[in-house]
Amino acid sequence: METNKCKICGEREATKTNSHLLPAFLEAVVGSYDHSYRRDRDVLITKTKYSTRIHTGALPSTEYERLFDQDKLTDERIKNELSDNPCAVDYIFCPQCESALSDVLESKYPEQLKTGRPVDRRLSFFFWLSVVWRMSVGGIFGFRLPEDIENKLGRSLDSYMNGGLDDDAVDRLIEKTPFCYKLFQCKDYCRNPEHGGMIHCWLSDSRKSLMCMIGDFGLEVCFAKEFKSESLEYFLNKAVIDEAPLNTGMADEEIYHVSEELWQATHKGFIAHGKRVIAEGYLETLARIWETMKAEGCIVCDGGMPWPMAMWILKEMLDDKDVKMGDKHTPERWHHLVCMALEHPEFWNGK
Numbered sequence: 001m002e003t004n005k006c007k008i009c010g011e012r013e014a015t016k017t018n019s020h021l022l023p024a025f026l027e028a029v030v031g032s033y034d035h036s037y038r039r040d041r042d043v044l045i046t047k048t049k050y051s052t053r054i055h056t057g058a059l060p061s062t063e064y065e066r067l068f069d070q071d072k073l074t075d076e077r078i079k080n081e082l083s084d085n086p087c088a089v090d091y092i093f094c095p096q097c098e099s100a101l102s103d104v105l106e107s108k109y110p111e112q113l114k115t116g117r118p119v120d121r122r123l124s125f126f127f128w129l130s131v132v133w134r135m136s137v138g139g140i141f142g143f144r145l146p147e148d149i150e151n152k153l154g155r156s157l158d159s160y161m162n163g164g165l166d167d168d169a170v171d172r173l174i175e176k177t178p179f180c181y182k183l184f185q186c187k188d189y190c191r192n193p194e195h196g197g198m199i200h201c202w203l204s205d206s207r208k209s210l211m212c213m214i215g216d217f218g219l220e221v222c223f224a225k226e227f228k229s230e231s232l233e234y235f236l237n238k239a240v241i242d243e244a245p246l247n248t249g250m251a252d253e254e255i256y257h258v259s260e261e262l263w264q265a266t267h268k269g270f271i272a273h274g275k276r277v278i279a280e281g282y283l284e285t286l287a288r289i290w291e292t293m294k295a296e297g298c299i300v301c302d303g304g305m306p307w308p309m310a311m312w313i314l315k316e317m318l319d320d321k322d323v324k325m326g327d328k329h330t331p332e333r334w335h336h337l338v339c340m341a342l343e344h345p346e347f348w349n350g351k
C-alpha cells in the first residue's frame with residue numbers, strides 16, 4: 001500500500017493507524033460515559049452543520065441500552081460509525097513519532113499537572129502546541145491553520161521531540177516559534193453528569209488566533225509572540241481573558257481557574273450558537289430531500305417544502321424525547337419523519 005510521509009518528521013512513512021489527534025487524557029475528560037475521566041470509557045458525539053455521529057469506545061451493554069434502541073442497531077452501523085473514533089486518523093504519523101508524542105508529551109504533561117505544581121515550562125509549551133497542531137493537521141475539528149503556521153509549528157515540534165536538543169537549544173527554539181497561549185480550567189466540570197464535556201474550536205477570521213473548549217479546559221492561542229484576543233463573545237468574558245496570565249514557554253505554565261458559573265455560561269452561549277448552525281443545516285438538508293423527491297416524481301408541487309412541515313420535522317429532530325440519543329440522527333429517522341410529515345394534510349398549507 002502506498003503511504004504518505006509522516007507529518008511530524010517528514011521523512012519516514014506514515015504507516016501508523018488509529019493515531020489519536022487528541023491526547024487520551026483530554027479525550028477522556030470530554031467523553032467518559034461515567035464521568036470518570038478514564039480513557040477506556042469514551043463516548044463521543046460529533047456534530048457538524050450537516051451530520052451527527054456517535055463513537056462508542058468499550059461501552060458496556062447498559063450504556064448501549066441508554067443510547068440506542070438495540071433492535072434497530074445494525075452491524076453495519078456499529079462497524080462504520082460507532083467503532084470509528086472521530087478523534088483518530090490513519091496514516092499521518094510514523095510509529096517512531098507517534099511513540100515520541102506519547103512518551104515525551106502526552107504521558108508527562110498530565111502526570112505533572114496532577115501534582116498541582118506548575119508544569120515544566122518547556123513541556124507545557126510543546127504539549128499545547130502539539131494539541132493545536134495535531135487538531136489542525138487532522139482536519140476534523142472544524143479548522144485548519146494557515147499553511148505557513150502549520151508548517152512552522154510542525155517543524156518546531158519535530159525538533160523538540162526528535163532533535164536531541166539541550167535546554168538552551170530548546171529555549172532558542174521556543175523563542176522563534178510563533179505560539180503563545182492563555183489556559184483556563186474549570187477543574188472537574190465534566191465530572192458532573194449534568195454538564196457533559198465538549199470540544200469546540202474556532203479559528204478567528206484573521207486566522208491569527210484560535211479558541212478551543214476541550215472539556216474542563218479553555219484555550220486561546222495566538223500564532224505570534226504577542227497575544228491579541230479575538231475570541232467569540234460567548235467565550236468566557238473579556239475581563240477574564242485580559243486578566244489571565246500569558247504563557248510563552250519562558251516561565252512556568254500558569255492556569256487561570258474559571259468558576260463553574262462562568263464555564264457553564266460559556267457552554268450555554270456555545271450551545272445556542274451551535275443550535276442555530278445545526279438548525280440551518282437541517283433546513284438545507286430538508287430542502288435537498290424535497291428537491292430530490294420532486295425530481296424523482298414522488299411529489300408534485302411548485303416551490304419548496306411548506307414551512308409548517310419543515311418546522312415540524314425540525315422540532316422532532318431536535319426535541320423528541322422518546323427517541324434515544326443514538327437513534328436521533330440516522331438516515332432512517334429522516335426518512336421516517338419526512339414520510340410522517342407528508343401524510344399530514346394540514347402541513348400542506350393549501351398547496
Ligand SMILES: [Zn+2]
Pocket residue numbers: 006007008009010011012093094095096097098
Ligand atoms: Zn515521523
